[in-house]
Amino acid sequence: MKSSQYTEPNFEQFFAKIAPEVANTFTEEQLEAIKKGFASRTWTRHSLDIRVSVPIPGLRFYVVLLAGQERRPKVRLSSEKGLYPFWTPGNILFLIGFLIIILACSYTIFSFTVSSFTPVSSSNYPTSIPWIYDKSECEHTGRIWDDGKCWDSEHSPNF
Known part of the structure; x- marks a missing residue:
């Protein structure tokens, strides 16, 4: 095989x-022309x-995201629309x-x-304190006894 002197990776x-039987039929000029095409x-x-x-x-799964200046000619762009x-x-x-x-993040x-x-x-x-049933215990905690319930007048709805 004649590829040993060509080191360009692509x-x-x-x-x-x-196929080796096809690769061995290339002339040096053909190989050089192909190499120049890759180098260009x-x-x-x-x-x-x-x-x-x-x-x-x-699963073997990958994601590629590429963006940049469009350099492809219009002919190639239109042909790739059908391919991809x-x-x-x-x-x-x-x-x-x-x-x-x-949307969820937003x-x-x-x-x-x-x-x-x-x-x-x-x-x-004001709200009633359901666990206090006795007037003396209610007044001892600084709350107000009214209508058989202990009332806390400083209750905050943000509590």
Whole structure:
């Protein structure tokens, strides 16, 4: 096999997938042209490049999120729409799950924010103390005995 002098990794991966009986038929000029084709591809990093393996027992699962400046020609974009459609069952389930998580988080944050701005009532409301049945015990604790019940006039609804 003639691939030993070519060290470019993408070329090596490509060349390793070719059957040896076919790979041995390439001339040096053909191999050099293929190598130049691989070298001309400029691989640059994306502005956003997140690649995560998700540890789900029994499944080999990963997530990739890439974003950056669009450099693909319009012809390639239109051909890839057919190869990689956006509205697939898997994508729809992912988007629904993602939206549910976003809505739940938003609701929680909104509820917490609104409750922190809601004024706490400083009013006190009288309430009966159900475990005190005796007038003397009631008055001993600084409460008021009325209509056969012990009343606490300083009870707060925020208690």
